Structure formats: structure tokens, C-alpha cells
Amino acid sequence: MKKKIGFLNFGHWTPSPHSQVRTASDALLQTIELAVAAEELGVDGAYVRVHHFARQLASPFPLLAAMAARTSSIELGTGVIDMRYENPPYMAEDAGAADLISAGRLQLGVSRGSPEQVIDGFRHFGFEPADGDHAAMAREHTRRFLDLLEGEGFAEPNPRPMFPNPPGLLPLKPHAPGLRQRIWWGAGSRATAEWAADQGMNLMSSTLLTEDTGVPFHRLQAEQIERFRTAWAAAGHDWEPRVSVSRSVFPIVDERDRAYFGRESRSQDQVGMIDGGIARFGKTYAGEPDQLVRDLAEDEAVAAADTLLLTIPNQLGVDYNAHVLESVVEHVAPALGWR
Template sequence: MERIGFLSFGHWGPGQGSHTRTAGQALLQGIELAVAAEDIGLDGAFFRVHHFARQQASPFPLLSAIAARTARIDIGTGVIDMRYENPLYMAEEAAATDLISGGRLQLGISRGSPEPARQGASAFGYVPRDGETDADMARRHTEAFRTAISGAGVAEADPRYAGGATGLLPVQPHSPGLQERIWWGAGSRKTAIWAAEQGMNLMSSTLLTEDTGVPFHELQAEQIRLFRDAWQAAGHSHRPRVSVSRSVLPIVDDEDRRYFAGSALRDSRDQVGIIDGLTARFGKSYVGEPDRLAEELAADTAVQAADTLLLTVPNQLGVDFNAKLLGTVAQHIAPALGWAPAKG
């Protein structure tokens, strides 16, 4: 395991026990947790993007603020729903954020997941073309976005106002290297192969939209193997990265027991359900004493196959609690995976 970071869904609301009651608190606490994670020695601060819900929805202001407060840690998303995005405006925002961070942006994108709004992307002005599915539209937006961040021209120049220039103009600013730090959130083996063929890194979560009857981590490890095989076959020149997400909740004191003891048995095994009419397999949570969790994660074949582990955090429990959780993982669990804290 080369890198470990956190993944926050950015929930906020007035529920009992919430330390994150407003959108402003969620944003500011996200910044502070990223600073704390860098101090601990972790390698990444990632945020889920979810529309029409009390969660983080506009990642670039948040990531830019984190970039200005940190020096080393990766900043990223997991994932942006490309059905909702204007590809060229997103290319400008992403490049500006990457330049502010000094090249630390790791941008997870995807076709998206079920949303609270019916046809929510259409409210943003994006509707599939005739014969297109939502997934087709997301991939079309992705292609346009990746073209734009590559520095290629995308709009015809008007010589009257472009200093006599002709041909196609690129969007500005341009951040060299960003195109190699785009991740595709793949929910199946087929989409992982497609991501590899496209030259995007693989971001795999605790949900796969298929089920073959094997344990989740074995199915995910197969997905990772197929991705790497397809990457090699495609002949890309740069090395791919692969991340997996896990809910890791160590119990070290009475506060942890109050929050998590009840879920130790309930969430300790895979679950199978239906998402958008497809059978899906959900990965288990890792809850318990740190020594036992270290052994269980070391036996997780997908964790072993990935180079990056993203720890999902219960962000509404506040910055102090989550910094303690991340510190416990870094000190008592992550070394068993071969990870060492970053320095400097």
C-alpha cells in the first residue's frame, strides 16, 4: 500500500449528535480535516460529489481552499457525476485548482450513481441526445473534458479579437500533467476495462454493480487485475494508479464503542442488493480492535492489489473525532499493509 487518504461524503444536517449542522460547517471542517490528515502523514483528502442532497456538491472551491492550506497531500474527488458537468468550464476549474495545488489534484469522475432528483442533470441543462443513455452522455462529457485539459484546441479563434490567431483555441489555464491524474469510478469489471483502454486511473469503491457469488474483495481484486491487464494491452506510457475505499472504524475507547459497537456485527459481512435494476454487492465495514482490523485488511485481496486506500470517514462526528480515527489507522493498522507515513 503506497498511499492512504480519507474520503468524506460531506454530509451535513441537524440530526442528533451532528457536529456538522450546516453546509458552511461541512466545508470548513473538510478543510480542517485535510490539514489534520496531512499533519498525521496521510496522503490524500478526497470528497464525494452528490447533487440535490445535504452533501458536498461543488468540489473546486473546497479543493482550492485545501490546496492553499496544505503543501503535500493529494486533493481529489470520489467521484464527480459527469452527467451534470459542462466539460469546458470544468476543465478551466480543474486546471486552476491543480495549478493552485502545485499539481496535486487527483480527479475522480464517473457516470454517476442514483440521485435524489429524478433526471437531475436535465435541471442543469444536460439531456441525452437521441439514442443516448445517461451513461453515454456522461462519457461524451468526459471525452470533451479530457480533450480540453490536454491543451488541445476546442473553439475556433476569431482573428479580430485573438491577436490575429487562427485555428482552434484551447481553454485557459492549462495545467500540464493533469490529464494523467483523472480516475474513473468503475462499478463493474467491464467499465474497469474501458477505463484502462481510455488511459484513466481506476477508482473502485465499496459497491460493485454485479455479483458473481464470490466475496466482495475477491470480485474487486478480479476487477483490478482485468484493469491492469487491459492497461498493459493498451500500451499506455505512464503507470496507472488504483484506489479502493473501505470503512475502517477502530474501537479504542468508550466514545468509539458508543458510536460503533452496534455496527460491529451488523456490517461485518458483504451485502447484496439491487441498484437501478442491477444486482450489486456491497463491501463490509471493518469495525473492532485495531490489531484485528490490521489482520483483516491485510487479508483483503483488493486492498493488497491496490496502491491507494481511501478511508471513508463519518464526517458529521466532527474534525477532532475523525482526526483521532485517522491517527489510529495510521499508527496501528496501516503499517500492517506496508504503508509508512509521509514526511515533510
């Protein structure tokens, strides 16, 4: 299957002398530079992770707009925005503006979010979940956000406005046509993938699932994708969804690669605990290109997805990460029929 290939940048920074990304400014500016480099290499997407209260990328829309201003064709996205923290109307305005700047290239991944750096951080942003159910609050924020992206009027106009109003109820502006169909839900389980399908969102699945049935990670994720597509068909949406999966893939083509990732060639799935529940984590793919081609050809979830997001070690700097992306695009993707 032909695939879109993108990178997913967590945007870590640390003042360590071993890091090429030592400040928040470094993380932001290098993310922009890597998007430019990736577009030149023919990579299809530049995605950023969103984490609050951490030395990582946290405010995606200024960054996405800056990436859009420096590029012309690459998709720009998030993986994922924690909807527990988001004010849906303000987010709809920010997203609309960034999408218009990009000429319709935004692909926004949203979700309930991952374990936090602080206790109930969303409360510091002014949000109090009813009955303490923060996952339900994230879903409700998402539904409201999706409704607002439709661009329909809902607000009663002031009879004495500062500027003349058109007739009828007023929508939020700016409105970005088509963005509603470019929203993805980061699903951690088979059930949440089915919920995403019901809501009419694309599916974004990462390198972990918040459940474990004893089968290999890629097989459980492939079942998640199958359930999503079945639920999508049952919901009767009139457009075809997209599905992305994330993987850590490091072709070893020189001594730098071997030094950084040679030991990861023995990586295996792991089962652990996250948010108080069992989870299965996917392995890292590292090795000679021929071996990676053989290994990835057996990954059922990668085969089922139309988009592959490569998680990158951003603290190794723009040049090295561009090298990793180039190695995948040139040495791995063609042999698998992705290009």
C-alpha cells in the first residue's frame, strides 16, 4: 500500500551539554527547520506532540502557523492535543487561522491526553470535570470543537454591534473549510477507536495501547484499525477516513546510527502500567535496511494504515533527524511499496 510518511516530534529540550536542543527556543525553531528539511526530502507530514507543564512543545498553533509560513506542501499536524485543557471556541479560532495560513494542510490529532506532569493540570486551565470524569470532559470538548468547525451560526448578534452583522446567528471566524474532515482522534484502545469512528474522526494510533490481550502489539493495533473501519461503515459517513500509526524506525546506514541505535535491534514489545491500567508498548525497529524491510513487512498495523508517523529523537538535532528521515524514505519505503 502506498503510504504517507511523516515525523512526530515530541519537542524535548534539556540544558544538558549532550543535547542539541537546550532551550524552548531551540525546540520551537528546530521543529520549523526540520519541517522545511523534511519537505525537501519528500516527507509527507510534520507532526508535533503537545504536553503541558513539561520541557516539551505545548502551544501548537503558533508553531504550526510558523511551519506553514516556511513550507508549501507538507502536511502539518499534532499527535495529540489534550482536549481536557482546551477551550473549544478559542481552539476553533486558532485552528481556523493556522489552517488558512497553511492553505488547508492542517491534520489535527486530538485526544484525552496522556499521563500528566502535574495533578489534574486541566484545573489550572480553568476546567473542572463533572463528577470528576476528565475523560468525559475531553470527549465533550471534542464534540463541541467539531461542531464549531462546521462553521454554522449559533451566537445571537448584538443589535448595536461595533461592525455591521450579516443576517442570522453568527459563527466563529475565521472558518477553515474542510478542516472538520482533517481531525484525528488519538485512540488508545479498540473501544475508543470505535467511538472516534462514530464521531466522524480519522484514527491516530501511537506506539502504545491501553489494553493487552496477549497478542503482539502490531496485531492488537491491526484489530483496533479493523474495528474502527467497521464502525465507520456502520455510522454511514459519506467520506473515507484516514488511519495513522506511529513507529520508531532507525535504519543503520552509518556508524552514527550504529552508535545511537545498534542495541535497539533486539527491541521487543513491552507490557506495563499506565494511568493505573495495563498497557502494551510497541517495539523499536532498528537495523540494517534489508532487515527493517523484512521486519516491517510483517507488521500488520503498518500494513493496514495509510499514514506512518516516525517518532524522532529530536534532541539529536535537525541534521541527524533529517538523515533518519532520508534513510527511511530512500532505503526502506521503496522496498516495501510505500513509494
